[in-house]
Amino acid sequence: MTALIVHGGAWDIPDNEVAAHKAGCLAALAAGWAILNAGGSALDAVEAAVRSLEDDPTYDAGVGSFLNAIGEVELDAAIMDGNTMLSGAVAAVQRVRHPITLARRVLESDYILLVGAGAESFAQSAGVELCSADDLVIDRERERWKAQQGQPGFRGRDAFRAAHDTVGAVALDAAGNLAAATSTGGIPNKLPGRVGDSPLLGSGLYADNESGGCSTTGWGESIMKVVLAKTVTDGLRQGAHPREAAQSGIRYLARRVDGLAGCIVLDRAGQVGWAHNTLRMAFAYQVDGQEPVVAIHQDEVA
Numbered sequence: 001m002t003a004l005i006v007h008g009g010a011w012d013i014p015d016n017e018v019a020a021h022k023a024g025c026l027a028a029l030a031a032g033w034a035i036l037n038a039g040g041s042a043l044d045a046v047e048a049a050v051r052s053l054e055d056d057p058t059y060d061a062g063v064g065s066f067l068n069a070i071g072e073v074e075l076d077a078a079i080m081d082g083n084t085m086l087s088g089a090v091a092a093v094q095r096v097r098h099p100i101t102l103a104r105r106v107l108e109s110d111y112i113l114l115v116g117a118g119a120e121s122f123a124q125s126a127g128v129e130l131c132s133a134d135d136l137v138i139d140r141e142r143e144r145w146k147a148q149q150g151q152p153g154f155r156g157r158d159a160f161r162a163a164h165d166t167v168g169a170v171a172l173d174a175a176g177n178l179a180a181a182t183s184t185g186g187i188p189n190k191l192p193g194r195v196g197d198s199p200l201l202g203s204g205l206y207a208d209n210e211s212g213g214c215s216t217t218g219w220g221e222s223i224m225k226v227v228l229a230k231t232v233t234d235g236l237r238q239g240a241h242p243r244e245a246a247q248s249g250i251r252y253l254a255r256r257v258d259g260l261a262g263c264i265v266l267d268r269a270g271q272v273g274w275a276h277n278t279l280r281m282a283f284a285y286q287v288d289g290q291e292p293v294v295a296i297h298q299d300e301v302a
């Protein structure tokens with residue numbers, strides 16, 4: 001059995017951005033599915049899917065990411081192998097076009113999380129090409145940044161309705177191994193040095209062959225408090241279907257910390273789940289023998 005699910009953020013995605021979000025998710029699904037279909041690993045599939053989303057300026061990951069309060073990109077990403085439990089993450093990197101690939105190199109090292117300048121030095125020694133920070137900045141984000149100057153800073157929950165376009169993927173390969181990956185530019189106008197849930201194991205992602213895999217998106221400061229991805233995969237371990245585990249994790253986040261988020265889930269059998277308490281979430285999935293499914297709201301595929 002092979003299965004792959006990807007997401008491109010959970011928020012009030014406006015109607016005029018729906019088509020781009022769906023197209024990007026389908027392209028990422030195709031990139032990851034090609035690897036699974038050729039007998040490749042779940043780890044390679046989630047990396048390829050997330051690289052595709054990082055290349056798409058629609059999303060807040062890689063090129064097109066939000067700018068922080070001083071007008072710079074700072075990117076976070078993480079990847080986890082549910083077979084070996086090896087994991088790699090980077091945070092607050094500025095000159096890396098594909099932070100997920102840098103996270104993969106960290107996974108292959110003796111470390112788990114590298115940040116900022118140290119992560120960029122590691123990139124050079126690990127053969128991950130650096131770009132200029134400006135290469136990742138697009139006009140849409142320069143304009144957003146300009147409009148935010150002089151406005152009150154990040155205001156927590158409400159700011160998250162406006163935009164959060166983090167990307168992620170979870171895969172199950174033919175060998176029965178699960179993997180998860182998440183990549184983000186964080187939140188618009190964030191304080192320099194702010195790190196959210198996305199690169200943190202258990203919050204922004206989790207994968208364990210004994211339970212399942214999950215990637216999350218949403219208000220990081222709420223997701224971290226309930227360790228959302230681990231909470232959801234623990235639900236799988238206790239026998240819940242991925243839909244139930246996802247819904248129960250999101251309900252807990254909403255009830256306990258008034259959080260806002262979405263998540264995608266696969267269990268060991270390749271059953272698919274997702275849930276969000278935002279208006280919309282962009283996601284797409286495919287399982288063996290079936291056509292790809294893409295949606296912007298859970299009712300579309302319920």
Ligand code: ASP
Nearest residue numbers: 164165166186196218220
């Ligand atoms: N969770 C991300 C963060 O807080 C944002 C997002 O999902 O869009 O950095």
